[in-house]
Structures are given as structure tokens and as C-alpha cells.
Amino acid sequence: MDMATAAYAWFGVLEAKTAGRSIPLGVAQDAEGNITEDPSKVLDGGAIRVFDGSHKGSNLALMVELLAGPLVGAAVADKLEAKNWGNLVLAVDPELLGDRDAIRARTQAVLDRVKAAPTLPGVDEILLPGERGARVAAQRLTSGMIPVEPNLYRGLKLAASKAASSNGAAAAANGAANGAARPAAPRYKLSTLLLHPEPGSVTDPYGASGPPLYQTATFAQPGATEFGPYDYTRSGNPTRTMLEEQWAALEGADRAFAFTSGMAAIAVVTRLVAAGGHIVAGDDIYGGTSRLLANVVPACGVDVTNVDMTDLSAVRSAMIPGRTKLVIVESPTNPRMQVCDIRAIVSAAHAAGALVVVDNSFMTPLFQRPLDLGADISMTSGTKYIGGHGDTTLGMLATRDPELGKRVYFLQNSEGAGLAPMDCWLALRGLKTMALRLERAAANAAKMADWLAAHPLVTRINYAGLQGTPGAELHRAQASSGGAVLSFTTGDVEVSKAIVEETKLFKVTVSFGNVVSLISLPCYMSHASIPAEVRAARGLPDDLVRIACGIEDVDDLISDLGQAMEKAARLAKPAAAGTGNGSGNGGGNGVSDAAAEREAALLARIAALEARLDAQGAGR
Numbered sequence: 001m002d003m004a005t006a007a008y009a010w011f012g013v014l015e016a017k018t019a020g021r022s023i024p025l026g027v028a029q030d031a032e033g034n035i036t037e038d039p040s041k042v043l044d045g046g047a048i049r050v051f052d053g054s055h056k057g058s059n060l061a062l063m064v065e066l067l068a069g070p071l072v073g074a075a076v077a078d079k080l081e082a083k084n085w086g087n088l089v090l091a092v093d094p095e096l097l098g099d100r101d102a103i104r105a106r107t108q109a110v111l112d113r114v115k116a117a118p119t120l121p122g123v124d125e126i127l128l129p130g131e132r133g134a135r136v137a138a139q140r141l142t143s144g145m146i147p148v149e150p151n152l153y154r155g156l157k158l159a160a161s162k163a164a165s166s167n168g169a170a171a172a173a174n175g176a177a178n179g180a181a182r183p184a185a186p187r188y189k190l191s192t193l194l195l196h197p198e199p200g201s202v203t204d205p206y207g208a209s210g211p212p213l214y215q216t217a218t219f220a221q222p223g224a225t226e227f228g229p230y231d232y233t234r235s236g237n238p239t240r241t242m243l244e245e246q247w248a249a250l251e252g253a254d255r256a257f258a259f260t261s262g263m264a265a266i267a268v269v270t271r272l273v274a275a276g277g278h279i280v281a282g283d284d285i286y287g288g289t290s291r292l293l294a295n296v297v298p299a300c301g302v303d304v305t306n307v308d309m310t311d312l313s314a315v316r317s318a319m320i321p322g323r324t325k326l327v328i329v330e331s332p333t334n335p336r337m338q339v340c341d342i343r344a345i346v347s348a349a350h351a352a353g354a355l356v357v358v359d360n361s362f363m364t365p366l367f368q369r370p371l372d373l374g375a376d377i378s379m380t381s382g383t384k385y386i387g388g389h390g391d392t393t394l395g396m397l398a399t400r401d402p403e404l405g406k407r408v409y410f411l412q413n414s415e416g417a418g419l420a421p422m423d424c425w426l427a428l429r430g431l432k433t434m435a436l437r438l439e440r441a442a443a444n445a446a447k448m449a450d451w452l453a454a455h456p457l458v459t460r461i462n463y464a465g466l467q468g469t470p471g472a473e474l475h476r477a478q479a480s481s482g483g484a485v486l487s488f489t490t491g492d493v494e495v496s497k498a499i500v501e502e503t504k505l506f507k508v509t510v511s512f513g514n515v516v517s518l519i520s521l522p523c524y525m526s527h528a529s530i531p532a533e534v535r536a537a538r539g540l541p542d543d544l545v546r547i548a549c550g551i552e553d554v555d556d557l558i559s560d561l562g563q564a565m566e567k568a569a570r571l572a573k574p575a576a577a578g579t580g581n582g583s584g585n586g587g588g589n590g591v592s593d594a595a596a597e598r599e600a601a602l603l604a605r606i607a608a609l610e611a612r613l614d615a616q617g618a619g620r
């Protein structure tokens with residue numbers, strides 16, 4: 001091989017000068033480092049540049065290819081063949097060529113000359129090949145940490161878990177033979193993992209007790225053509241990565257994703273269905289989800305069928321073969337607390353080739369783990385129990401299948417719905433107390449449900465954790481707690497309204513998951529966006545009261561609710577009597593028999609309640 005390592009031959013420059021010609025643009029520079037076509041300026045302290053990215057130097061590449069390919073038996077045609085690599089080591093003993101020290105000194109002189117060469121403006125230092133890498137290595141040895149790009153980290157984790165599970169399977173097979181223990185379960189329980197997350201891809205060299213908040217939109221890159229692990233916060237931010245990795249561990253997921261709200265998360269899931277596709281969803285679902293499915297999704301060419309998810313045959317017959325791509329499940333449903341058989345719905349959906357997303361906002365993975373029950377995606381409105389204080393909106397998705405995870409990430413980045421760094425930080429703080437808050441609130445709800453079930457003003461109570469209520473047994477088979485939300489009816493909107501307004505400790509607010517107890521009439525608040533006739537058809541009565549228990553002392557909560565119900569009962573009487581007179585006077589005005597019947601039933605209940613209150617009063 002005979003070649004120059006320059007973009008243009010030295011002799012070519014001399015020749016051009018002699019002939020009074022210019023040299024090609026881009027191959028050489030003047031003494032100031034400016035690109036020039038003038039050969040005299042190149043000869044006057046300038047320089048010829050290295051290979052120009054064209055065919056120049058291809059002979060060098062070809063030499064390397066021949067030495068490391070045919071010579072050592074590596075792939076020569078198809079590079080993707082099994083053995084597509086080869087190694088050739090050329091070692092030169094300098095002593096064969098002269099005095100070792102003299103050669104070392106002459107080598108050093110070349111390196112010194114390169115390092116001492118004049119630099120272009122803005123260049124601080126000339127680095128020899130390998131010098132940058134050696135410095136980074138030294139710095140990482142000192143700090144003891146190596147930053148890993150998140151996608152690479154996930155790939156490594158996946159490979160490790162696959163290796164672990166195949167080792168595990170081997171160990172289990174051996175174990176079956178010699179009676180040894182099963183492979184180890186996750187090291188810690190979830191409530192511990194909330195406080196001690198497994199080390200993830202984001203490391204903090206300073207050991208801060210709070211997670212680092214990367215309140216930034218952009219990240220500087222290591223070079224013009226080199227990318228660091230993060231470049232733009234819409235695409236990725238270390239504070240968001242910390243939240244997403246911790247959440248994935250809690251869900252037993254491959255990946256998790258944080259969004260600006262629960263609705264943003266659900267919207268991204270519906271995007272997985274292309275135009276012409278079909279979604280099956282429950283008929284007792286969160287108002288915002290209902291609105292999205294009724295008014296936004298159909299405009300994208302996707303049809304939606306709402307069914308009673310507690311009725312498996314209805315779910316099966318709602319599926320359109322070849323078109324149904326997604327089934328959206330809530331369990332327990334909101335606000336009637338109906339329980340759906342998640343495992344059975346998953347197998348029906350999978351048989352039809354549809355994905356299943358479970359809206360797990362009521363339970364969180366602490367109480368119910370949709371991915372373990374077979375769902376493809378677990379969704380949680382983090383506005384509720386993750387934030388926990390009613391001060392942040394956020395939503396999480398968790399996926400098991402890495403390919404599905406990639407599609408979700410693509411949508412998160414493309415649509416820009418990823419959670420902002422400050423909100424990720426608040427969510428990370430919320431996680432620390434999530435188990436404590438949720439367990440206390442659920443214990444309060446269980447006690448309150450028992451108390452309400454025995455209250456004469458209550459015509460029906462909905463709480464998945466209440467023994468003997470429909471669905472309670474199924475719920476116990478797929479969740480570990482009834483949760484902290486319950487609802488009940490009184491048979492009369494005015495009575496329900498009075499209860500809501502007469503409580504003092506309960507804030508009249510939509511939502512749940514706040515440390516403070518909340519009370520609402522869903523038909524007038526969270527579910528108002530569902531048209532009245534649809535609500536009626538779905539069995540969502542206007543007199544339904546929903547309580548989201550907080551973490552107050554449960555005795556205080558119950559006595560507050562008790563005084564409100566007492567007042568409601570007394571208030572209801574004159575109001576009901578007034579209506580009664582009215583209907584009596586205006587019978588000819590077309591008051592329906594049903595209304596009259598309902599009124600009579602209410603009056604009878606109030607009378608019974610008053611008799612009971614009087615009896616208690618007499619007892620005291």
C-alpha cells in the first residue's frame with residue numbers, strides 16, 4: 001500500500017503553486033486555520049487537512065479489512081454471519097530497528113509536536129487518540145460511577161432478568177429433584193421499596209436525601225456528533241427516569257411512563273388503536289375517560305362500545321373479531337364499586353387479539369397488581385394516591401412487553417405528554433408515604449362502610465371490601481384491600497345533598513386519594529360530563545354519595561358523618577312534606593305514580609329514622 005494520510009498531496013500543493021493554480025476547496029488551511037484554495041498560503045505556515053471523507057484513505061480501510069478478515073478466517077461476504085469478526089495483532093520489537101530509548105525519545109518528539117501544534121480559535125487543547133477516553137476512565141474510577149444511557153440500562157436489566165429466570169428455572173428443576181428452595185422472591189416488600197428503591201440508571205454523586213430535580217429543558221452534549229444519555233426533557237429527564245423506574249419496580253413491569261395527568265396517560269393508550277379499530281370499555285367508568293371515549297376517540301376513526309364489565313358474556317359479545325384492539329377495565333368501578341373479573345376479561349380479550357389496560361387508580365399496585373393478573377398495561381392516575389395531597393396532577397402507565405413499551409415511549413415523546421421535572425419530584429416525594437397513607441385511609445373506609453351499612457338512612461352501600469356485598473369475594477381474589485373509596489345511596493337527592501353539605505371534616509371535592517377526606521355527589525361533579533340519560537341507563541343514581549376517606553381519626557370522621565346524616569334526615573322531612581302537599585294539591589298536574597311512590601317510601605324511611613333517633617334519645 002502506498003498512500004498519503006492527507007486530504008491532498010504535499011507535492012500537489014507545490015505543483016499548483018508553480019502552475020499558478022488554486023487547490024481544491026476544503027483540503028488545506030492557512031496559518032490562521034481558515035480554509036483556503038491558495039497554495040502559497042498553505043505553504044506559508046498553513047497545513048494540509050487529514051482525510052476528507054471521500055475515497056481518500058479507502059486503501060487503508062481495505063488493508064485493515066484484508067488483515068482482519070480473510071487472513072484470520074472472519075466473515076468475508078455476509079457481515080451478519082455468525083463469525084463476523086477477526087483479530088490480528090501486529091507486534092513490533094523496536095530493538096530490531098535500533099536503540100529502544102532512542103526510538104522512545106523520537107516517538108515522544110512526534111507526540112509533543114502534535115500536542116504543541118497551534119490551535120484553532122475556541123480549541124483549548126489538542127488531545128491524542130485515546131487521551132479523552134483515558135481521562136474519562138480515570139474520572140470514573142475516582143467517582144466510582146458510570147452513567148448508563150436509559151435504553152441501554154433497560155436492555156441490560158432485561159437481559160439480566162432473562163438470565164436470572166433461566167438460571168431460576170434451572171435451579172427450580174434441580175430443586176424439584178433434591179427438594180431445594182424456590183428461586184428468591186423480590187428482596188423487599190412494596191412498602192419498603194417505596195422508601196428504598198432499587199438502584200436505577202440515575203445516580204447522584206452527592207448522596208442527597210431528596211432526589212435531584214433536573215429543572216431543565218435541554219442538556220449539553222459531549223460533542224457535535226456524540227449524544228449523552230439525555231438531550232431534551234420532552235424525550236427524557238433524569239428526575240422523570242427515577243420516577244418511572246421506581247414505578248416499574250412497584251408494578252412488576254418492564255417499563256413505566258409518567259404523564260401530565262391520568263387522562264394524558266389513558267389518551268396515549270387509546271392512540272395504540274389505529275383508525276378503523278374498536279375499543280371495548282366498561283359502562284361505569286371515570287367521567288373523564290367516558291368523555292374521551294365518547295367525544296375524542298371516535299373522531300380519530302376508532303369505535304367504542306361500553307358494556308357492563310361485570311357481565312363476561314356481554315364483554316365477549318361486544319368484541320368485534322379482527323377489529324377490537326383494546327379493552328379498558330376499571331375494577332372496582334367508579335363510583336359504584338362494581339368488581340370485574342380482571343383475569344377472565346384478560347383471557348377473553350387476548351383470545352380476540354386485543355390488549356387490556358386496567359385503570360388501577362383506585363387500588364394502586366400496593367393493593368392490586370394488574371400486570372400479575374395478565375393485563376398488558378396498568379394505568380394509575382397519580383393525582384390520587386401518588387401525589388396524595390391534592391396538589392399535583394399526574395398519570396402513570398406500566399408495561400410488561402418491551403415492544404409495547406417502545407410504542408408507548410414513542411407516543412409519550414411524540415405527543416409531549418411526559419410529566420414535567422418538578423411534578424416528577426413531587427411524585428417521588430409522594431411515593432415515600434404512599435403505603436402509610438393508603439393503608440390508613442383504607443382502614444378508615446372499611447370501618448366507615450360497616451357503620452354506614454347499618455345506618456337506617458342508607459338504602460345501598462358500595463364498598464368492595466365489605467363482606468357479603470356483590471363482588472367482594474371476587475375482589476378479594478384479585479386485590480388485597482377494599483381501598484379507601486366507598487359510595488352509598490339514600491333514595492333521595494335532597495337528603496344526599498344535605499349530607500354532603502352538612503359534613504364539616506369532609507371537603508366537598510371531586511377526586512380521591514387526598515390525605516383529607518372528600519365527599520361528593522358524582523352525578524353532579526366528577527360524572528356530570530356523562531349525559532343524564534346515559535347515567536340513568538348505566539344505573540348511576542343521582543342520590544349517590546361518594547366518600548374518599550382520608551387519614552383523619554376514623555371516630556371523628558364517623559361522628560361528623562353521623563351528625564350530617566341526622567341533620568339531613570330532619571331537613572328532609574319538611575322538604576318532603578312540602579312536596580307531598582304539592583303533589584296532593586296538584587295531582588291533576590300530572591305528577592307520576594312513580595314519583596308519588598318514591599315520596600311515600602321516603603316519608604316512611606324518615607319516620608322510621610326519627611322513631612329510631614327518638615328511641616335512642618329516650619335511652620340516654
Ligand SMILES: *Cc1c(COP(=O)(O)O)cnc(C)c1O
Nearest residue numbers: 261262263286361381383393394
Ligand atoms: C382521576 C382518575 C382518572 C384521571 O386522572 P387525572 O389525573 O385526573 O387525569 C382516570 N381514572 C380514574 C379511575 C380516576 O379516578
